[in-house]
Amino acid sequence: MRVNFTVNGRPQEADDVWEGESLLYVLRERLGLPGSKNACEQGECGSCTVRLDGVPVCSCLVAAGQVEGREVVTVEGLADFAKQRAEGGCASGACGTSSQNAQGWDAKGSDSQTGEGTELSTIQQAFIDAGAVQCGFCTPGLLVAADEMLERNPNPSDADIREALSGNLCRCTGYEKIMDAVRLAAARQSEAV
């Protein structure tokens, strides 16, 4: 089957999709967006978390056909998504991108080797600065989940953070630096307001 949907503000078309394929598979293997991770493929680890019409979901549990006509934000689009939100644009992820912005998204340069020059969202920078990244396999899903929580709850308590991120497994860090990163991002966001 063919599936048409929007990923990170750009219309996408995936052809020859087998009905049993997950959104995660289509993102990773058909659209060249492997940032969403395949740690369990059974909805237990959260490493494949994306926003689907603004709602965080495990993309491994979403059948590809279910996303027809809908809007998906992955870790690859998180920085732009957060930037638009900060600029008062669409925060829900459901209102799409103008063709002009979409072209701009595509054209934006970054150093593909080091990532230097890449504009990061507050939560992405906080994960680096706080030491919340080790192997990094859980990181994309945690970033999407944490960003969504901070959108809803800009001043979370520690218990709020733990509750919001309880669907995302990390095996390296013991979560302490992830807590630090989310606290740091919340503080930086509130300073910026």
Added chain:
Amino acid sequence: MASPSGTPTKITQGSQTKGGIGESTLRPDGTLKVTGEFAYSSDMWHEDMLWGQILRSTVAHAEIVSIDTSEALATPGVYAVMTYDDLPTDVKNYGLEIQDTPVLAHGKVRHHGEPVALVAADHPETARRAAAKIKVDYRELPVITDEASATAPDALLVHENRDDHHAGHVPHPNIVHRQPIVRGDVAAARERADVIVTGEYTFGMQDQAFLGPESGLAVPEEDGGVHLYIATQWLHSDLRQMAPVLGLPEDKVRMTLSGVGGAFGGREDLSMQIHACLLALRTGKPVKIVYNRFESFFGHVHRHPAKLYYEHGATKDGKLTHLKCRIVLDGGAYASASPAVVGNASSLSVGPYVVEDVDIEAIALYTNNPPCGAMRGFGAVQACFAYEAQMDKLAAKLGMDPVEFRRLNAMEQGTLLPTGQPVDSPAPVAELLRRVKAMPMPPERQWESSEGADVRQLPGGLSNTTHGEGVVRGVGYAVGIKNVGFSEGFDDYSTAKVRMEVVAGEPVATVHTAMAEVGQGGVTVHAQIARTELGVTQVTIHPADTQVGSAGSTSASRQTYVTGGAVKNSCELVREKVLEIGRRKFGSYHPAWATAELLLEGGKVVTDAGEVLGDLADVLEGETVEVEAEWRHRPTEPFDLRTGQGNGHVQYSFAAHRAVVEVDTELGLVKVIELACAQDVGKALNPLSVLGQIQGGTTQGLGVAVMEEIVVDPKTAKVKNPSFTDYLIPTILDTPTIPVDVLELADEHAPYGLRGIGEAPTLSSTPAVLAAIRAATGLELNRTPVRPEHLTGTA
């Protein structure tokens, strides 16, 4: 063929500060990892690539009567089906130490999930469905699952006709390796004991549960060779095991490290490496294999479950008299790292204590359970669980404070291990205990708020099972000792290639090693070492591959010590060559070039008095300096097979924990409130990364204390919970705050005085949590993990 997408590239990192050792510089791969651009092995992609699938045995122990692949082969989209009969050479087994593991089963399977056949197809689902069409006729055999069934007079042999180097000294062919350690006179020492305590302890089978599944991409090359992009812990060890099976010389098997999503020991053994290469060579197409989580539980070895039988004695003034212990590790169907795990478990079975009279025995069994091998802590974890329970029992029996009792018996620098080897660097065991005990306690009843009980802070959490009723707090302590580096005479070297040149007017150092960056931050530290030694800010980290010599394994807490040591050494050799060039070019301008001790700092050549002699960019203009050199720590010796005596270890790492738990005694639910750690790290090369290692290791210890266990049916030897639905690892809700007190007492034998740090915190975390639960409940609790039924008496 063209390079696949996801091919690792060089990463260059600058630094606005000196960025040398001791600073918390940030990961050079951090930006790539937070943007989703960092390519893990499962992200590799090649045009026209096929997907490989492995058919695994559905039973644990059986003869294979027949395999029929015809229907699978006839499936549209299938390019190849391979069984044992398709292996290209006479080498059909592999293994880390003993080559007992079949690439594909031949005539027999020895554990549940053993690889039997391979399929390559154009879609992963096609490959899975085709594999399901392969008909394997098994004739089941009785299963061997424990010591009694392994050593019974009529026991079937898991491996017949053993000819490995342990076969001659083990008491039974179903015992992989046995290491006794005897020292002093236990019978006489036992007479001096005023109290004697015994215990029988059980340690469950833990899984590494790294998040990045086993995966890789094998690309056939025009010269008949193959290029494998792979997540592993040791490229050269994989290569050594793979090449003979593939029938290729090692230089035709090129290996590049792809992104690794954690390891913790579970990637020391081969998983899909040979299978992907076989399919690629057979089909002439790139082949990608990615395990799902279910398969991952079958695709790597686990931590050895163990039975530990301990007897300690002590005098009434609290001095340990003797230790008798027997440690039985279940190695499962194949040897993997079992012999080395036996060496560790036996030599560290006393723990960080002074006990002069010992009678120790450790064995690893061959059974039909899942194969067990390396996992963070490697034999020392199981022993620590037992000896720390014993320390608490002794203290209780003597009416002493458990921390004071430990401090009274704590090892110090100069103490002899039971192997007779002196601990010849700082061993601040008593100090770590003092520090962890002195840390402030978390407040009582922290769940209370003005709006009533915050159930998220209570056992049971949002299940809302208690508002504090039946909740009892307990506090427990533990301390452990872990060896660092490969022991028992292993030639544990590493190689580093360092280049220095001028790029765009600025001096740049490039560090190229085969070290597997698995998340630990080795790449961060390599850049820091290069900056410290070479006075540059820009450092380029070359992707790890087999175009440079071996870096050894990312295991045994050894990489910062050994590959870090190799990078330091190669940098020093590069520095000498740079200074030679400087003397040649500019020596006539300033006498200090010939007379002073010269350093490279801030992009300049300076004297030890701080005088600047010139810019590195000028010295290196038109020059490239490159050195590739091996580096070794001091050698070790094997343990004597009869007495266990020998200088077997390189270095030691010590950590102590204090656990504070709250237990809902009615429902048997445990909430760990805080898990404080004090650890000596020698020298923190990157303090932020050090904390990350200690907190991560602590959490893996917490997991095996209260939830993690691979459950194997004792009747069938089949795994019952191979998923993250049924095998639980700690979430952020299960994990408490982990305050850390870092001590830095230099080990003069090690580069910069550092200590390997990754494993020690995994040791003492588990027994500290168990001690705290015992303190809360008054129960004996001789097994881990503890489940609710063990606390409610309904087990």
